[in-house]
Amino acid sequence: MKRTALVLAALLGAAAFAPAFASTNDPTSPFYLLPTQSNGTTLHAVQAGDTTERK
Amino acid sequence: MEHVSWLWIPVTLWAALAQTLRNTAQRHLTGELGTLGATLVRFLYGLPFAVAWLAAVEAWRGEPLPLPPTGFYAWVTLGAVSQIAATAFLLRVMQERNFALGVAYSKTELIQIAVFGLLVLGDRVSAATAFAVACGTLGVLLLSPADKRRPLRALVTGWAARPALVGLASGTSFALSVIGYRAAALSLEGSSFLVAAAVTLAIAQLIQTLLLGGWLAWRNPAVVRATLRLWRPSLFAGFMGAAASAGWFTAFAIEPAAHVRTLGLVELLFAYVVSRRIFREQLSALELSGIALLTVGLVVVTLGR
Numbered sequence: 147m148k149r150t151a152l153v154l155a156a157l158l159g160a161a162a163f164a165p166a167f168a169s170t171n172d173p174t175s176p177f178y179l180l181p182t183q184s185n186g187t188t189l190h191a192v193q194a195g196d197t198t199e200r201k
Numbered sequence: 202m203e204h205v206s207w208l209w210i211p212v213t214l215w216a217a218l219a220q221t222l223r224n225t226a227q228r229h230l231t232g233e234l235g236t237l238g239a240t241l242v243r244f245l246y247g248l249p250f251a252v253a254w255l256a257a258v259e260a261w262r263g264e265p266l267p268l269p270p271t272g273f274y275a276w277v278t279l280g281a282v283s284q285i286a287a288t289a290f291l292l293r294v295m296q297e298r299n300f301a302l303g304v305a306y307s308k309t310e311l312i313q314i315a316v317f318g319l320l321v322l323g324d325r326v327s328a329a330t331a332f333a334v335a336c337g338t339l340g341v342l343l344l345s346p347a348d349k350r351r352p353l354r355a356l357v358t359g360w361a362a363r364p365a366l367v368g369l370a371s372g373t374s375f376a377l378s379v380i381g382y383r384a385a386a387l388s389l390e391g392s393s394f395l396v397a398a399a400v401t402l403a404i405a406q407l408i409q410t411l412l413l414g415g416w417l418a419w420r421n422p423a424v425v426r427a428t429l430r431l432w433r434p435s436l437f438a439g440f441m442g443a444a445a446s447a448g449w450f451t452a453f454a455i456e457p458a459a460h461v462r463t464l465g466l467v468e469l470l471f472a473y474v475v476s477r478r479i480f481r482e483q484l485s486a487l488e489l490s491g492i493a494l495l496t497v498g499l500v501v502v503t504l505g506r
Contacts, residue, residue: 151222152437152440155218155219155222155441155444158215158218159215159219159444159448161211162211162212162214162215162448163211163212163215163448163451165208165211166208166212166394166395166451167261167395169208169393169394169395
């Protein structure tokens with residue numbers, strides 16, 4: 147039971163984090179994500195090529 | 202080109218699911234170790250997994266480890282200490298005769314997160330977010346009412362009672378811990394959100410292990426010894442705890458905490474499924490209303506921000 151839960155959890159975790167691991171600082175990538183902001187404002191994902199922070 | 206503003210959603214859903222599993226694992230340990238002992242298990246046995254997660258993220262991203270500024274340590278300490286304080290307040294509430302009132306007041310955590318997020322971090326609260334937070338809070342209050350016959354009146358009339366104030370303090374501490382963790386991750390400028398979240402998690406777990414472990418070793422060393430003896434079941438609880446925290450911390454590094462924690466209320470629905478209550482028993486009108494409001498909150502915060 148515990149082993150099944152662990153395997154299932156690992157698979158679901160991998161699926162949940164896959165897009166996060168695919169994110170990149172390359173603005174041309176579909177998974178472009180702005181790096182952490184220094185001024186404490188929200189970190190936002192943006193469209194490729196769009197460097198405007200969304201609120 | 203598709204943007205990835207939804208990225209926090211699967212991570213938050215994962216965190217809520219992992220937390221449900223962790224709570225199930227922890228429930229067995231609470232009987233043997235007490236609440237504080239079981240909480241120590243979460244930090245102590247979660248720490249190696251948190252460090253392993255940081256190493257994995259580091260290896261994947263290939264970025265250098267950030268050199269945290271002083272502010273980072275202040276925020277992460279606030280988060281770590283507040284989380285322990287919140288648990289202690291909740292334990293204190295449980296000792297009160299009218300503990301249901303205190304528990305209900307601790308559920309104002311979500312509203313407090315929205316307020317502190319706005320005041321401390323400037324995380325704006327849109328009308329949709331405010332509505333979702335209100336629905337979520339009301340839903341939670343109906344699922345664990347202070348008084349089953351008059352759930353809202355009991356809250357209004359009992360706000361000055363001692364359990365209510367201690368419960369409120371617990372909610373405030375939980376809210377401060379979340380804001381502290383998000384602020385700590387955001388202070389690691391130049392790092393990707395995955396690395397920032399993983400560093401914050403590892404340091405927070407370390408601080409909590411030292412503080413709670415040290416305090417228990419001083420006041421109740423038998424609990425620490427029992428924690429070490431029960432290493433096998435503790436390892437699972439520690440792993441699930443670290444897995445859940447990895448999700449929460451990552452989501453906090455991307456999205457305002459009020460959004461994350463509102464969607465995180467899905468944990469209550471998972472808990473219903475895990476306990477099989479939803480299949481075994483007929484739910485009361487109060488519970489059904491709570492679940493309905495909760496669902497509205499979850500949908501609005503996901504789609505209507």
